[in-house]
Structure formats: C-alpha cells, structure tokens
Amino acid sequence: MAGIAVSTTINGDAVEYLCQPDETLLDVLRDRLGLTGAKEGCGTGDCGACSIILDDRLVCSCLVLGAEAEGRRVETIEGMAHGDTLHPLQQKFLEHAALQCGICTPGFLIAAKDLLAKNPDPTEEEIRFGLAGNLCRCTGYDKIVRAVQDAAIVMKGA
C-alpha cells in the first residue's frame, strides 16, 4: 500500500502529501490536510457540499482523486477570505442570512465565486441554474440567490 506522492498548490501555498490510489481529493483535504471546510454530503457528486475550484474549474472534490491534484491549483473555502477581509460573497451571505445550518455554505460560496468569475452580471435564472449543483435543505434558496445578486453588484463596482 505504497502511497502516491503528490505536489500541488492549495490556496496559493505549495503542499505535498502522500495518498492512496483510491483516496478522493475530498478525503485528502479533510483527513490528511485538516481542511474540513469542504463537506461530504453524499460522496457521489450530487450535493455540491464538497465544491472546490481545480485549475479554474468548479468540481466536486469527492469525484476527484487525491492523486489527480498533482501539479494543479486547488482553491478551497479556506482560501476565499483575504486574511481578515471576507470575500464580498461571504459578506453578503452573512448580511442576507443566506445560511441557516451552514453545512452547504462553503460549497455554495465556491460555486457562486466560480459563477461570478465566468458571468459577472448573471440574471436570477442564470444564478439559479449556476447553483443548481448545490443542495440546500434549509433556506429554499431565496436568500442565497439574493446574496449572490447583491455580491455581484458589489464586485462589479470594485
């Protein structure tokens, strides 16, 4: 059971780890690197709670192998704020109460960040379809959509 040596970049920092061939990137992040912000809601890519950005692409980290991160750039929720300064999406999620239990929030924030990077001025429908890969059971999505709309306005002005 020799581990695979992986060199990757996580939230801008060079990171090295050993992982098993069948180990998901989500398991590596959570169990080996202590980055528990990404959550496992299903393990089958249906809920989006483990969303991360891999080389500018939004992925479910439960569907990526740890070994596949070799030489790539990984962005997780832990890298979203700049030090003490929250990302506008994080700030707007707080202001709009776009979270109740909060378990889906890291995934939604990552997915929304990816959405706004690709479409800085989305319609409500584009937001709804852009976030359709992330499940929330608490909010009915209303306040999440409003928070993303508000963050888009702030980010355009920045």
Next chain:
Amino acid sequence: MNFDPRFSGRKFASVGTRPIRPDGIDKVTGRARYGADFNMAGQLVGRVLRSPHAHARIVKIDTSKAEKLAGVKAVITAADLPDLTDGDAAMYDVLDNCMARTKALYDGHAVAAVAAIDARTARQALKLIEIEYELLPHVTDVDEAAKHTAPLINDAIFTEGLEEKPVKPSNVTKRSQFGHGDVHQGFGQADFIVERSFKTEQTHQGYIEPHACVANFSSDGTADLWVCTQGHFVYRQHCAQLLGMEASKLRVTSSEIGGGFGGKTHVWAEPVALALSRKAGRPVKLVMTRDEVFRASGPTSATSIDVKIGARKDGTITAAEATLRYSCGPYAGSWAEIGAMTAFACYKLDNVKTVGYEVLVNRPKTAAYRAPSAPMAAFAVESAVDELAKKIGMDPVDFRIRNAAQEGTRSSYGPVYGPIGIGPTLEAVKSHPHMKAPLGKNQGRGMACGFWFNFGGQTCTDLNIGMDGSVSLAVGTVDVGGSRASLSLVAAEELGIDYAQVKAIVADTSSLGYNDMTDGSRGTFSSSMATISAARNAILILRERAAQMWDIAVDDVVWEKGHAIAKGEKHGNLGKLSLKEIAVESGKTGGPIAGHSELVADGAGVSFATHICDIEVDPETGATRVIRYTVVQDAGKAVHPTYVEGQYQGGAAQGIGWALNEEYIYGKDGRLQNAGFLDYRIPVCSDLPMIDTQILEIPNPNHPYGVRGVGETSIVPPLAAIANAVSNAAGVRMTHIPMSPPRILAAIEAEREWSK
C-alpha cells in the same frame, strides 16, 4: 426569584432587528466544526454492516475473519449491546434499531459494526463478516400492512385502543380517536358532502450533513461524545441507558448541526460508536454515508387517509371526519395519533371525529420530520375543503374564513384556543397581491392552511457577565437555524445593552442543567424565556452591586436601558452606572455577576399559517413548475425577522419537494431503490421561485415578548396548497403525493378517458 412569563407588551430596542449571527464568520470561512469535522488522537474509523433484506431472521453471525484482519480493533454485534432497558419498551425499540437483535426488520437495519485503523480496513472487515439469514415475508405498503393477511412484523403486538381486546396479533399497533359532537347528525344537516381517500409517500428530512459522531470511552468508565444532534442532553440519557452507564459519566457536546428537521432527535450510530470505543479502548469516529442516511435514518410516515366533510349551502361546515393510517417503520409509534390531532385543528367544528391507526411496515423506524404527521393530514383535509368550497360555489378563502377557529373555539383535538392566528392569516391572504396576480395558460392557483402545536419544555440557561461588560449566554438548545442570534437579541433587550456585547454559545451536557430536545419549534421560544429569566436574575445582582457602590439601599436602585439608576430626589446627584461600570468593579463588590434560569417553558402558543402557490402543469408530460409562492404565518413576535423568514421559506421548499417529487421507492424485494440524492431528488435552486413571506405578530400571552415557535408550521400547508394548485391547473383532483409527472399525467389521461 419568581419569574413572570406573561406577555408585557413592551416596546423593543433589539428584538425585531436583523443583525449578523454570532456564528456567521466561522460558517462562511469553513471553520465551523460539524459532526464529521472533529478528530481525536488515536481515533479509529467505525463502519456499520447493514441488512440487505427487508425482513429476515438472523440465524448466525460469524465475525472471526473480520476480527483477524490486520488493523481491525473491534467488531461488535447485538451481543455487545445487551438489553439493559429494564422493560422500557420504547427504549428497547431504540436499542433494536441501533443493532438488530434477532431479526433484521428493514433494508438497512444495522447488524454488526467494526472499528479499524482506517476506512479502507473497516470496509474490508465488513465484507469478512458472515451472516446467515432466514428470509421472512415482508410488507412495505401501509395499506397492505394493515390487512389481516399481511406478514406479521412483530407477533407480540396486539392493537391497543380497541373496545375489545384483540386475540390475534396485528401490524396495527394502536388506534386513537379525537373529536366532539355527533358527526352522523352533522352530516345529516349537510347540503353538500365531499368524501375522498388520499395517499402520501414516505419522505426523508434530507439534511445535507449525514449523522456523525466521535465517541471516546475511557478506561475509568467515563465517556465523551461529540455529535451532531438536536438534543445532546437527550442523547446523553439514551446512550447512557443503552450502555449501562450513569448519565453523569457521559459528556455530550453538540457539534454545529448541518440540518436536522426532526431527524436528529433519535440515536442510531451513537450507542454503536460508544460500544465500539469501549471494546477497542480507543476513540471511534462514525460517520454515516448518504446511502445509510436514507436506508437507516429518518424517514417520515407514508400515509393513507380517508376524509369526509359536509357543509350547508351557506358555507358552514356541519361535520368533519377522517381516518388516518400512518406507517411507523417496524416499531410502534404515535404518528397517526398526531395526524389525527392536527387534521382539523384550523376549524371551528361542532361535530368532528378523527381516528388514527399506527401501522408497522418493513421500512426504517419513522422519525420526526418538521411538524411530524401534520402535513399529510393537512393535505387530505385541505384538499377536501377546497373541493367542498367549489361544490358550494364559494371562494376557497372565504369558505375557510367562515369556518376558521377563533379565540375560545374548542379545538378538534380537545383544548380551547387562546388568541390564535388562523383568521388573520386568511384575511392577509385574501388581500395579498399574489391572489390578484395573473395566471397563464396551464397555470393554477391553490391555497391551504396549516397548524402546529409548538412545544416548550425543560430549559436551563446561564448568563455570565464578564468583567469587561461582555455577556456570555450559554444555552442548552441546539442552534439549528440562527437561534444564537435571536437569543443574543433577547439578552441584549432584557439587559438594555447592545447586541454586540452579547455572545451566545451552545453549552455541553456537563456545563449546564438538562434541556429537552430542540424540537417542537421550541428553540427560540423556550430558550428566550429562560434567557429573559436569567437576565432578570442578573439585573437583580447588578442592582445590588450598584447599591453597594453607591452605599444606598437596593430598593432605591432601578434598572433602565442598561444602567442602574438611583431613584428618588435624595439620590439625585448619583448619576447612573452602566452594566460595564458595575462589571468592572465586580471583583471588589462580591465577585462574578451571573444570572441563571431553570424552568419548564409552558404555554407555547399554537401556530397557524396559510400558503398560496401558482403551479404550471405541462399537460403533455405531467411536469410541473412552481411559478409563485407566498407564506403567511403568525410568529407571535419575530425576534430576528430574517431568520423567521428563513424558516418560512425553508419549510415551504421542503413541502414543495414533498408535494411534487420526493418519495421512497421500494422494489418488490423490499429494498430501497433510490437511496441517494440523484434518485431521491430534493428541490434545487433552479426548481424554485423566490418565496415571498408575510410575518404576522399575534402575541403569545404566555411569553414575555409574545414569541411563538416558528420552525415547523411552514411545512404543513404546502402539500395541500400545491395539490389544490395542480388540481386547478390540470382540471383533475390530485389525491396521491408526490404529484410526480407520471402521476399527474395518469390523472389527466384518466380524466380525459372518463369525459369521453
């Protein structure tokens, strides 16, 4: 100090504002720790082996091969969880559900568990456990299970509540009845009668966080449990009882909880994790997979309900009757009883009768799901009410207003109502702009009402004032949706200080006295009552300290807007002392300042809501789209209105999923066929419109601020409101939930055939 919980009608400074929640930053930065986010040194990975059979006798379990696998530290079966329940039938069922003893009673029933050094080893070990099953006939449908010919799930159960004691065992565990008057006479006075049968399928709470815990059993006989739960004090009692411990030796810490909705009020994996840790002598982390969550936790009842309602031409209901059959899983429950209580609770009825039957089936043990049992009963009743209004030729809102319960009405389940919100929600709906919004082709509008009891219960709270004037509020109700914000607002209100000065936390079972489960919409209702009481106790001490600092009598000191003020002309030059000024000196005036509260929060005011929705039905495919949705609900007093809106919207969204799509699908083999979010599809962002909310505030007379619970009622009306909308859009009465495209299409086609 005697606490006066009566509504005082005060003007609010903090309550009713919308500040950012204290746990918010941790939750948007990924730092908040949920059930699976906690680890201990030397921790093992626990995994559970589950029955693939719906009903089977366990003939033999051989764990020897698994035990010999390198890296396996413990293997347990029911033999490691001996029966210590001492005749407590309900706890015995919990024990049997945690680990099957003689029979596996549903697909997913736990039969053994392992603890190993890593997940891979644990998975391998499960495959090495050999179990010999003797398959038994099974039954998963509620109506089939209630028949005399159905396979018996437990031959020691004889139906309770019958006039004559039955001689044969039955899957029907109990009959319960509610009502008053004479329904036969009432139907005799009716000009119009609607009589229909309805079915609803089983759904899951669908919380995104699977059950997770870390158990650490120490060699000195004490243990710690970190767990996502709605009630860590109750989990402590149950786990301790099942493991033969004194409750005081088990400390339970509730993690951040990633959704519960009633589903995290029952122990499943926790006693197993503790037993594994006890046997292995090391901490064990046990996290359910999503497949396990669906197959073995939750779900709600599947139901079959017959309703009959009669009314006079003038729109007065003369009699109402319902028979409700609710599935309980393989263990006795009281789910139909609750359905029977809530069914007609919205109405003022002279003649009403409801009968509930609890039915055993080979499905997972039914658990509470947000206003448990009420949505299905409301679906049946509110569908029939709509149909009756149509028959009479009355507007459905006016028909409901005419028959709505009021203050002084004797409810269908017994008690006489105090001030209630059903009438006001209906009046608000009548004048709501939604009712005038234009409808397009193939679109229909529906509305429906819902009721929930709400609960108070045992509550213990500490309020500690730091020497810097900060206030730390320790509560024992779990924060499922922003209650730390609302309780901090309440502490700030009562003390007369800024919200920012208060920080609420959820304390563990060793730091605070007993608190009941966070259920029954009681979190903010009961803990705010305890917070007000604790704050009043702290104010008493603050006044004493101020009196000491001024060297005057305490009776001459009053507390106003966060300050001690010396009253009377003789003290005119003393000015005032802020909470912080008193706190800074506390070391010299008698030590720390705190207020405690231990109470039973009685008088949770009942809750009513009315929902409106517009649905578009594609007549070619049966597919539906929610066009508009509006929730009107009485909150008593909305402490943090944004989170109250969130509760309204979240309940509506869950109801929409239940009404249109969600259901457990079992094969003929009794196995669950859709144990994942791909095939058990809950609403996603693109399925829903914005959900409009209107908060009404009819004060609860039994709470100082008038607060009522708000969490659950919002899931009660949607099934019916959507069924009424779909029925109006499709031109055919829908009687089976969920109204999935095939069911709608079949109903439309049957109607076309019939009208040919």
